[in-house]
Amino acid sequence: MSASLRETCAAAQSQLINSLGLEASDARLEAQLLLQTAAHKNRAWLIAHEGEALTDPIVQAFEVLLTRRLQGEPIAYILGVREFYGLNLTVNQDTLIPRPDTETLVDAALAKISNHAAASILDLGTGSGAIALALAKHRPQANVIAADASLAALKIAEKNAQALAIDNVAFILSDWFSQVPQQQFDLIVSNPPYIEKNDIHLSLGDLRFEPLSALASGHDGLDDIRRIIENSLLYLKPQGWLMLEHGYNQATQVTDLMAETGLIDIVTLQDLGGNNRVTVAKNPLIVSKHWD
């Protein structure tokens, strides 16, 4: 007699706890999500059929997905989706997996842009499009440009925009500001790579499977943040804002870099875990800079 759905889930939960060290509740949820994906069913189906035996094709598909997870592949890549700021986003190995920490950046950005303003927003290194799409969704009057140096990532971001029917984001292939149109923005946001290139965390957990170009940035993790800050004044409107996510221990360095460039009103915000995570600064200029 083959195992019931409930028994299959419970066995997978134990394996996930033992192999990956997951919390019991996370392991249970992951087992359920993998089973739903294997069966192409929703949560209601899972609950309704708990006591029943699974068909062989579902068991086989589930085993394949569970094995990938037990080998450490991130659950978001196996499921192909991750929720961010209430949006269901497609993700794959070409994009960073959106983190709850980054919702701090979205909250801060939304607080600066009124609901009715046709604000211009630039998201640098958009990846799956998470930040750009969350801002565009909540500020439908705004015009958002989302840039990434990875064509593969941009394809995912565009797919997400289409699936969510968000049409106020334009996507451009650009290594930071290099291909950004010569215009000035009310708001520039970025969650750039900021991990030190020799950081041990890069060889642990989900990070092993994520694009290194989206995670690591030079010996102190600040190479890309420096490039963004140094060029930001040229692309910010007078009184426009720059907002950067960074490592929990980088707030002082980011603040100093922003101040050296001439940005003002610099404030660091904490993420949900209480870590310094986002630093915000303003272009003080009253009169716009001109392009040569």
Ligand code: GLN
């Ligand atoms: N916050 C991510 C982590 O430390 C890194 C994301 C990034 O480099 N932008 O896992």
